[in-house]
Amino acid sequence: MDYRLVPVGFAALPGWDEDDPSPLIAAMKRCRRHVRTVKPYRTGALGVTAQELLALLDAAAEARPEGAAATRAFFEAECVPFRIEKADGSAGFVTAFYEPEVAVRAEPDAEYRHPFYRRPDDLVDLDDGNRPAGLDPSFAFARRLEDGSIAEYPDRGAIEDGFLAGRGLEIAWARSKVDVFFAHVQGAARLVHPDGRMQRITYAAKSGHPFSAIGKLLIERGEIDAATVSMASIRDWLARHPDEADAVLRHNRSFIFFREAAVDDPALGPVAAAKVPLVAGRSLAVDRAIHTFGLPFFVASDSLTHMDGDKPFRRLMLALDTGTAIVGPARGDIFTGSGDAAGALAGSVRNAADFFLLIPKAAAARYLHAEG
Numbered sequence: 001m002d003y004r005l006v007p008v009g010f011a012a013l014p015g016w017d018e019d020d021p022s023p024l025i026a027a028m029k030r031c032r033r034h035v036r037t038v039k040p041y042r043t044g045a046l047g048v049t050a051q052e053l054l055a056l057l058d059a060a061a062e063a064r065p066e067g068a069a070a071t072r073a074f075f076e077a078e079c080v081p082f083r084i085e086k087a088d089g090s091a092g093f094v095t096a097f098y099e100p101e102v103a104v105r106a107e108p109d110a111e112y113r114h115p116f117y118r119r120p121d122d123l124v125d126l127d128d129g130n131r132p133a134g135l136d137p138s139f140a141f142a143r144r145l146e147d148g149s150i151a152e153y154p155d156r157g158a159i160e161d162g163f164l165a166g167r168g169l170e171i172a173w174a175r176s177k178v179d180v181f182f183a184h185v186q187g188a189a190r191l192v193h194p195d196g197r198m199q200r201i202t203y204a205a206k207s208g209h210p211f212s213a214i215g216k217l218l219i220e221r222g223e224i225d226a227a228t229v230s231m232a233s234i235r236d237w238l239a240r241h242p243d244e245a246d247a248v249l250r251h252n253r254s255f256i257f258f259r260e261a262a263v264d265d266p267a268l269g270p271v272a273a274a275k276v277p278l279v280a281g282r283s284l285a286v287d288r289a290i291h292t293f294g295l296p297f298f299v300a301s302d303s304l305t306h307m308d309g310d311k312p313f314r315r316l317m318l319a320l321d322t323g324t325a326i327v328g329p330a331r332g333d334i335f336t337g338s339g340d341a342a343g344a345l346a347g348s349v350r351n352a353a354d355f356f357l358l359i360p361k362a363a364a365a366r367y368l369h370a371e372g
Contacts, residue, residue: 003329005046005082005357005367010072013081013356014300015314020068021075023282024296025060027318030276031294032057038275041293046329048292052363057294075316080364081298084330084355092330094301094313096349097186097285097323098342099269099278102179104172104191104199114177115170116191119204119257123153126208141208153207155253160246171201171260178238181249182231184256187323188270190263190338201258202270209253211324217251231347269335272321280337281307285321290329291357295319299332301353307336307345313353330355 010016035041035057040050056078065074084092105112124130124144132150135142143153154163160177172191174180183189187203215234218224224233238245261271269278272285274293284297297317304313317334326333332355336345359367 002087004085004087005359006085007364007368008081008083008356010076010081012083013298013314014354015312016072016298019072019298019314019316021282021296021316022066022068022071023279024316024318025065025071027276027279027282027320028057028060028294031274031318031320032061034275035294041274042288044287044289044291046290046292046357047366048295048359048363050292050294052360053292053294055362056360075296075358079296079358079360080368081356081358082364082367084357086328086330091352092299092332092355093328094299094304094332094334094349094351094353095325096334096336096346098336098346099188099190099200099338100179100183100186100343101190101192101339102174102176102183104174104193106172106193108170108173112173112175114174114180116172116174116180116183116189116201117159117164117257118169118171118259120164120167120169123205123207123257124150125205126150136210138210139208141205153209155207155209155250156255157250157253159207159255160250171258172199177249178235178245181252182235184254187256189258198263198266200261200263200270202261202272203256204259205257207253207255207257209255211254212252213325214248214251217248229350231343266338269338272335274320276320278320278335279318280335280342282315282317283320283335284317285323285326285333285335286319287326287328287331288322291319293319296358297332298356298358299334299353300356301351304349304351304353306348307334313351316358 035050035054043049059078063074065071122144123141126140126142142150144150189201191199215229219226223237272278299317301313307313323333336342
């Protein structure tokens, strides 16, 4: 492995005594319901199983701690913290994401003409059994042709030029292609209709092409300073360069398809990869190949200060989502919430961070033995 788990005490978690992790208890209850009644979470390479996680989720359901101190005491009694140390000695890294709110129309007009699409029926999931020779192994989706063969799906440019037009896949139309693009990047959005009705769309599938960050492209071109790049600075550049915007957006060939969902609780975020709603400020996207959904992580970053009133970020979070850009044992993406204010919080998060994994005691014994 290119990392190791080092056991530490709770006193080694910076700011642990000031954190209020009580919002995690309701989220853990929802995870428990999913694991028990729908499907256990897949075990990541680190090896903590859904059954071992369930011991923690059951204990939380029985204890029902309330308030900051009682919730911290619960985790202290039930878990062992481990620092995730990368083999090369480098720090972990956090970014953030949010759920945009986008004004839409149910039918297109001269102003609202950029659609959000449902998953097309000729898009198929790829695995080792059906992947055609020559198609890059990174492709998880492709197109099934009329003769039954499989080929690369048309990319963002081809779809924006009308490849899917006339197939009835449009969910709604937005005024801004840039708004649609950033909803693709975030993987979800709340669509606001003229009558105030709110509709949620969440990730259903993608074209299969690798994600290419347009911020990185603009940095490489010298258009944006790497030290100050943010979603706001990228949006500003696109607004100031309308003649170049399409080409820059199409640099990211990956195209996202959505499914519709109700907004059952406006206070909660979209249902994510762990099949439960995200909780603003307490949900973390992690590398699913390594980590098991539902596990608690304590994340500490001295340089990330704008989310907590100029104080360093120190929070216990729950692993509830994943993403193609979230790769590595100490890599996380913080969900900041829904709407413009959440977007302002998320847009500039690119910070070094320390990651601590809280492992249920029964499972922790295995890692303590290995460390010893």
